[in-house]
Amino acid sequence: MSASTNHRDAVLEASHLTKIYGAGHTEVVAVHDATLTVAGGEIVALIGPSGAGKSTLLTLIGMILPPNAGRIAIGGTVVFDNNRTQVNVRRFRRQHLGFVFQKSNLLPFLTATENVRLAMEINDHPTRAAKYRAMELLDYLGVGERAGHLPSKLSGGEQQRVAVARALANRPNLILADEPTAALDSVRGRQVMELFRKVAHEQNAGVIVVTHDQRALDVFDRIFEMEDGALRAVDADRLRLGGDTINSEVLR
Amino acid sequence: MNLAVRDIRHNFGRFVLTTIGLGLLLMLVMGMGGIYRGLVQDATLLVDRVDADLWVVQKDTRGPFAELSRVPTNLEDRIRAVPGVISSRGFISATIQRERNGQQLRITVQGLSWPQDRGQWLPIVAGRALGQAHYEMIADQSLKLPLGEKIKLGKDTYTIVGLTRAMTSPTGDSMAFFTIHDAQAIQFDLPGEAIRLERSARYERAEQTDQGRSQPQAIELNRGPSSGIPALGPPSISAVLVKVGPGFDPEKARAVIAQWPDVSVYSSDDQRQLLISGMVDKSRRQLGMFRALLVVVSGIIMALILYTLTLDKLHDIAMLKLMGARNGIILALILQQALLLGCLGYGVAYVVGYWVFPWFPRRVVLTANDLWMLSGVVIGISILASVIGIIKALSVAPNEVLA
Numbered sequence: 001m002s003a004s005t006n007h008r009d010a011v012l013e014a015s016h017l018t019k020i021y022g023a024g025h026t027e028v029v030a031v032h033d034a035t036l037t038v039a040g041g042e043i044v045a046l047i048g049p050s051g052a053g054k055s056t057l058l059t060l061i062g063m064i065l066p067p068n069a070g071r072i073a074i075g076g077t078v079v080f081d082n083n084r085t086q087v088n089v090r091r092f093r094r095q096h097l098g099f100v101f102q103k104s105n106l107l108p109f110l111t112a113t114e115n116v117r118l119a120m121e122i123n124d125h126p127t128r129a130a131k132y133r134a135m136e137l138l139d140y141l142g143v144g145e146r147a148g149h150l151p152s153k154l155s156g157g158e159q160q161r162v163a164v165a166r167a168l169a170n171r172p173n174l175i176l177a178d179e180p181t182a183a184l185d186s187v188r189g190r191q192v193m194e195l196f197r198k199v200a201h202e203q204n205a206g207v208i209v210v211t212h213d214q215r216a217l218d219v220f221d222r223i224f225e226m227e228d229g230a231l232r233a234v235d236a237d238r239l240r241l242g243g244d245t246i247n248s249e250v251l252r
Numbered sequence: 253m254n255l256a257v258r259d260i261r262h263n264f265g266r267f268v269l270t271t272i273g274l275g276l277l278l279m280l281v282m283g284m285g286g287i288y289r290g291l292v293q294d295a296t297l298l299v300d301r302v303d304a305d306l307w308v309v310q311k312d313t314r315g316p317f318a319e320l321s322r323v324p325t326n327l328e329d330r331i332r333a334v335p336g337v338i339s340s341r342g343f344i345s346a347t348i349q350r351e352r353n354g355q356q357l358r359i360t361v362q363g364l365s366w367p368q369d370r371g372q373w374l375p376i377v378a379g380r381a382l383g384q385a386h387y388e389m390i391a392d393q394s395l396k397l398p399l400g401e402k403i404k405l406g407k408d409t410y411t412i413v414g415l416t417r418a419m420t421s422p423t424g425d426s427m428a429f430f431t432i433h434d435a436q437a438i439q440f441d442l443p444g445e446a447i448r449l450e451r452s453a454r455y456e457r458a459e460q461t462d463q464g465r466s467q468p469q470a471i472e473l474n475r476g477p478s479s480g481i482p483a484l485g486p487p488s489i490s491a492v493l494v495k496v497g498p499g500f501d502p503e504k505a506r507a508v509i510a511q512w513p514d515v516s517v518y519s520s521d522d523q524r525q526l527l528i529s530g531m532v533d534k535s536r537r538q539l540g541m542f543r544a545l546l547v548v549v550s551g552i553i554m555a556l557i558l559y560t561l562t563l564d565k566l567h568d569i570a571m572l573k574l575m576g577a578r579n580g581i582i583l584a585l586i587l588q589q590a591l592l593l594g595c596l597g598y599g600v601a602y603v604v605g606y607w608v609f610p611w612f613p614r615r616v617v618l619t620a621n622d623l624w625m626l627s628g629v630v631i632g633i634s635i636l637a638s639v640i641g642i643i644k645a646l647s648v649a650p651n652e653v654l655a
């Protein structure tokens with residue numbers, strides 16, 4: 001199955017991705033022939049039951065694992081083509097991708113602002129510029145006054161905002177978020193989802209969010225469902241109106 | 253941004269305790285080296301300071317520090333006649349143990365050849381050198397006897413007129429310096445009754461001989477002190493110290509004396525070497541083995557500490573990789589912490605050792621060379637110890653963040 005956007009400035013073009021774990025009797029096809037295109041400024045949801053392959057697809061797009069087959073282009077650069085890496089993976093990741101997870105995964109020994117700065121300093125930004133942008137981002141995401149606090153002194157929602165700021169630090173083409181609201185209550189969860197939408201639109205970044213949270217589906221421009229490794233598009237408007245059908249376990 | 257320092261700041265208490273623990277371990281390594289140096293210095297202290305070119309001792313013995321050596325007092329005069337010799341001094345060395353105020357007092361008694369040698373060459377930190385032929389002594393501070401104190405040794409009482417610093421014998425006992433006659437009196441002191449019995453036995457023996465029966469005056473002499481009997485020589489000394497004149501080759505004087513059938517002669521270097529290879533060698537090897545083991549143990553403990561610190565950070569390291577951090581950043585995080593731990597541990601070892609080592613029963617001597625060498629070893633084991641942590645860190649996959 002495939003799904004694509006009509007936008008011309010696609011930040012992600014993933015085609016016919018396949019990922020197989022194990023071999024022989026233990027072989028598991030985690031992602032099968034998945035094709036997905038995301039445009040800049042677009043926010044996309046990936047939904048599906050546990051074990052459907054959502055996170056695996058995200059790790060393929062995030063260049064964390066190589067696909068067995070298929071092609072991935074990010075920001076117009078081909079990064080994987082039939083299991084062959086075309087770029088320096090770590091450099092490309094730090095320059096073009098941002099990650100947000102269920103847990104904030106902030107480094108516990110760095111303050112909020114240092115966590116954001118680190119992402120930029122890893123990418124060779126001068127310290128002064130990194131400091132300025134870190135504060136700018138934290139203010140933009142509403143946690144500027146918590147900039148000097150360690151993650152342990154921040155609430156879950158604040159930690160996720162700092163994680164989003166870190167993901168945005170290097171002005172990535174694509175932000176990948178894996179269940180970023182799972183550890184938050186509904187109010188804070190929705191705030192984070194709206195934040196992603198704001199970021200996508202204002203920063204012109206593509207955002208892919210793996211989520212189980214059906215209360216925030218209206219935030220997304222497009223929704224995709226994964227089941228047994230296969231990806232299919234869901235009509236977001238009809239889903240919101242109750243017209244489209246999704247596997248009953250998808251949103252649990 | 254220095255991640256190593258920030259991580260340490262975050263886990264400051266744990267880092268401090270770890271550093272102190274490692275520092276104490278390194279202090280033991282440092283102390284072992286210092287004890288060895290102290291052994292060598294103690295062993296060679298007198299040889300180095302006494303300012304003699306040659307040591308003349310009893311034939312086929314290794315000198316007063318290695319074994320018992322007895323040479324006649326008149327050997328001094330014979331040696332003075334050797335071309336090139338400008339001075340020869342008798343020397344006595346013997347260790348005694350006496351009880352004083354309920355405490356055992358071990359003293360290595362050194363006899364100096366009065367009046368040529370008054371002990372001017374000693375490192376006197378208080379008081380003065382010997383000023384008269386009898387009843388004065390120079391004691392080492394480690395005996396804890398104050399200046400002016402009077403101490404009875406044998407039948408006589410001696411006044412402490414000078415104090416030295418760090419003058420200990422090869423066996424670690426504190427030295428005290430007397431004139432050679434006083435040292436002999438202390439060394440060969442016998443109780444009055446033993447002397448009376450010996451005189452009586454001597455008289456009896458003389459009466460049994462033809463000479464005794466025919467010369468009653470000779471028998472009478474035997475009732476008196478030993479010094480009045482011409483047939484008996486004066487008490488022997490341990491060695492004779494020889495100094496040759498400026499510009500004269502000590503080897504030439506040595507070659508002459510070495511031909512005499514009743515003595516052996518050593519240069520100062522020979523005597524030094526005999527002391528080190530004889531008295532200190534086993535201790536040196538033992539300490540060396542302990543030291544090597546301690547270095548290995550320190551390395552293993554450091555490796556375990558750094559490995560544990562790395563394990564604690566695996567998730568963060570995976571996150572760094574996910575963010576695209578170069579291996580160099582991760583490597584620096586671990587290596588800098590290892591080096592900081594090693595260097596601060598070394599500092600703790602030095603500072604604690606500085607205060608603790610003087611309380612050790614044997615002298616601990618820290619030389620600049622040994623300290624530099626140990627610092628090199630510490631840096632080496634810090635780097636080696638971090639290798640396991642680095643290997644672990646570099647093998648972490650970024651997708652472990654998702655776990």
